Amino acid sequence: MDKGTDLNDVEALHQRLDQLMRQQQELFDRLQQGQRHFQRLARSVWRVQEEERRRLARELHDGIGQNLTALIHQLGVVLAELPPDAGPARSRLEQARALNQATLEDTRALSRLLRPQILDDLGLDAALGWLARTFGENHELAVRLDLAPGLSSLDSDLSTLIFRVVQEALTNVVKHAAAHHADVILRIEHGWIVLAVSDDGRGCEPAAAMASGMLGRSSGIGGIRDRVQLFGGEFRMDAQPGCGCRIVLRLPPAENGGEQSA
Numbered sequence: 001m002d003k004g005t006d007l008n009d010v011e012a013l014h015q016r017l018d019q020l021m022r023q024q025q026e027l028f029d030r031l032q033q034g035q036r037h038f039q040r041l042a043r044s045v046w047r048v049q050e051e052e053r054r055r056l057a058r059e060l061h062d063g064i065g066q067n068l069t070a071l072i073h074q075l076g077v078v079l080a081e082l083p084p085d086a087g088p089a090r091s092r093l094e095q096a097r098a099l100n101q102a103t104l105e106d107t108r109a110l111s112r113l114l115r116p117q118i119l120d121d122l123g124l125d126a127a128l129g130w131l132a133r134t135f136g137e138n139h140e141l142a143v144r145l146d147l148a149p150g151l152s153s154l155d156s157d158l159s160t161l162i163f164r165v166v167q168e169a170l171t172n173v174v175k176h177a178a179a180h181h182a183d184v185i186l187r188i189e190h191g192w193i194v195l196a197v198s199d200d201g202r203g204c205e206p207a208a209a210m211a212s213g214m215l216g217r218s219s220g221i222g223g224i225r226d227r228v229q230l231f232g233g234e235f236r237m238d239a240q241p242g243c244g245c246r247i248v249l250r251l252p253p254a255e256n257g258g259e260q261s262a
């Protein structure tokens with residue numbers, strides 16, 4: 001082989017290599033674009049879901065709730081007007097009023113579960129305070145809150161995400177941990193939001209817990225991890241059987257959330 005042929009081969013190889021690298025870069029760019037597009041879509045679906053919950057919660061509270069309140073009032077008026085000798089009718093009406101009252105309380109509880117109005121009206125710190133009190137009153141779980149100041153000005157999507165994560169984590173503590181105490185710590189570190197929810201319960205195997213839940217189909221641990229990723233954040237679960245459980249997540253500031261990990 002002469003020298004000229006060798007050089008031509010090397011030159012051709014370089015060109016081919018350049019072409020392959022360009023193609024690889026193009027594919028990589030397209031993959032990144034696709035990932036960003038998917039993240040945006042999934043976040044819109046999640047936002048629509050939350051909006052629907054908000055609408056239903058309002059409808060339950062203001063529509064059905066107010067009708068039940070009016071009904072209770074009217075039953076009270078009829079009861080007051082009954083003659084003293086209307087024994088059986090009075091007891092039936094009193095039963096009807098008690099049933100109405102219980103239905104009203106259930107309706108309000110369901111409305112708050114769907115989307116607590118306090119989150120939209122007063123912001124994340126007030127909503128987390130309400131959540132902690134509710135778990136204390138309903139489940140005898142002592143929840144300690146340690147929250148960074150200024151949370152009420154947080155981006156609305158991030159507030160909703162954090163509220164849902166704490167709600168699910170505390171529900172898990174009640175369902176699975178047999179714990180007496182839970183800690184919710186929320187800090188802002190270099191613009192990133194860091195949330196930790198821990199308990200002193202029986203703990204679990206993190207890999208098995210994380211395996212449950214598919215994107216958008218679960219509000220459990222798997223669902224939390226998927227949603228945190230949609231916001232460009234990181235999620236970790238530290239737990240050992242017998243030693244309590246802790247979930248930690250880090251979320252980037254709102255303006256670049258969701259675009260980072262793509």
Ligand SMILES: Nc1ncnc2c1ncn2[C@@H]1O[C@H](COP(=O)(O)OP(=O)(O)O)[C@@H](O)[C@H]1O
Pocket residue numbers: 172173175176177199201202203204208209210212213219220221222244245
């Ligand atoms: N705080 C906790 N303490 C003990 N086990 C937990 C805790 N949180 C989650 N787990 C375990 O992880 C599993 C998955 O949790 P999750 O995805 O929320 O689903 P679910 O609550 O519907 O079972 C639970 O079934 C439980 O075994």
Ligand SMILES: [Mg+2]
Pocket residue numbers: 168171172219220221
């Ligand atoms: Mg759960």
